[in-house]
Amino acid sequence: MGNPCIQDVSFPASESSHVGKLCLQLNCNSDCIHVLRSMVAVMTARAGMDELRSNRVAIAVDELFANIAAHAYGGKAGRVEIETCICDEAEHGRALVFDFRDFASVAWAGCLKEAANHVPDPENLCPGGLGLRLICKVSDHCEHQALEDGNHWRLIFNINDGENDGCNA
Amino acid sequence: MDVTLNFEREDRDDTHTLLRIKGDVTIHTSTRLREQLKPLFTTKMQEVHVALDHVDFMDSSGIATLVEGLQWSRLTGGRFVLSGLKDNVKDVFSLAKLDTVFDIEDSTAA
Numbered sequence: 001m002g003n004p005c006i007q008d009v010s011f012p013a014s015e016s017s018h019v020g021k022l023c024l025q026l027n028c029n030s031d032c033i034h035v036l037r038s039m040v041a042v043m044t045a046r047a048g049m050d051e052l053r054s055n056r057v058a059i060a061v062d063e064l065f066a067n068i069a070a071h072a073y074g075g076k077a078g079r080v081e082i083e084t085c086i087c088d089e090a091e092h093g094r095a096l097v098f099d100f101r102d103f104a105s106v107a108w109a110g111c112l113k114e115a116a117n118h119v120p121d122p123e124n125l126c127p128g129g130l131g132l133r134l135i136c137k138v139s140d141h142c143e144h145q146a147l148e149d150g151n152h153w154r155l156i157f158n159i160n161d162g163e164n165d166g167c168n169a
Numbered sequence: 170m171d172v173t174l175n176f177e178r179e180d181r182d183d184t185h186t187l188l189r190i191k192g193d194v195t196i197h198t199s200t201r202l203r204e205q206l207k208p209l210f211t212t213k214m215q216e217v218h219v220a221l222d223h224v225d226f227m228d229s230s231g232i233a234t235l236v237e238g239l240q241w242s243r244l245t246g247g248r249f250v251l252s253g254l255k256d257n258v259k260d261v262f263s264l265a266k267l268d269t270v271f272d273i274e275d276s277t278a279a
Binding site for chain 1: 226267
């Protein structure tokens with residue numbers, strides 16, 4: 001008789017995309033910081049990223065989650081689904097991918113390019129907008145899609161050869 | 170990872186104060202930092218020094234709070250100094266292009 005704690009987690013070939021994928025469903029209103037950081041720590045370790053790069057991924061994931069909580073759901077409770085996996089993409093090569101899905105009635109309508117290229121004016125500093133700027137800065141690709149019932153965000157972090165040699169940003 | 174933020178204030182004299190921070194400065198803790206920081210900026214205070222030697226992680230809300238501190242120091246005419254930034258924290262300031270805006274010292278004087 002086998003150990004009841006050990007389950008068969010193999011997937012049929014048709015579901016091979018599930019292998020290595022981590023999925024979370026969170027309430028954006030709850031304190032999820034430990035769960036998110038654990039997810040990032042596992043995936044950046046799998047990707048062979050060094051501490052600095054792992055910290056950058058953690059920043060982007062934390063900031064996006066916080067943005068969804070604050071702006072999409074306006075600080076109220078709301079469902080956020082997060083999926084992450086390491087995949088080979090034609091456009092980006094081997095990459096660590098995070099997909100965020102919310103079901104908010106508010107569609108995000110900002111400009112990612114503007115956020116990425118914003119340079120702060122030292123004489124007239126503004127504390128707002130920094131989160132999105134960091135997300136765009138640390139991810140190799142950030143995209144947003146407004147859906148009929150919410151928003152989809154995708155963050156892509158390229159995994160480079162010799163990843164442990166340093167940071168690529 | 171630390172979800173609590175601890176503070177230790179050391180008044181060097183009537184015009185110079187040092188605030189040591191211990192923990193992660195995130196959206197969950199930056200409000201507490203703001204509460205500690207704001208009363209330090211008075212017209213009498215010539216220097217507010219924030220020691221970050223024991224901060225391992227800082228997100229945009231932490232940086233935004235320190236930007237507020239910089240604005241308060243400009244209003245009161247004092248100096249606002251940060252010190253002891255770990256590589257991860259220094260990296261975030263650099264990514265935000267704020268590393269040259271703040272007065273940052275390598276180490277915190279004992």
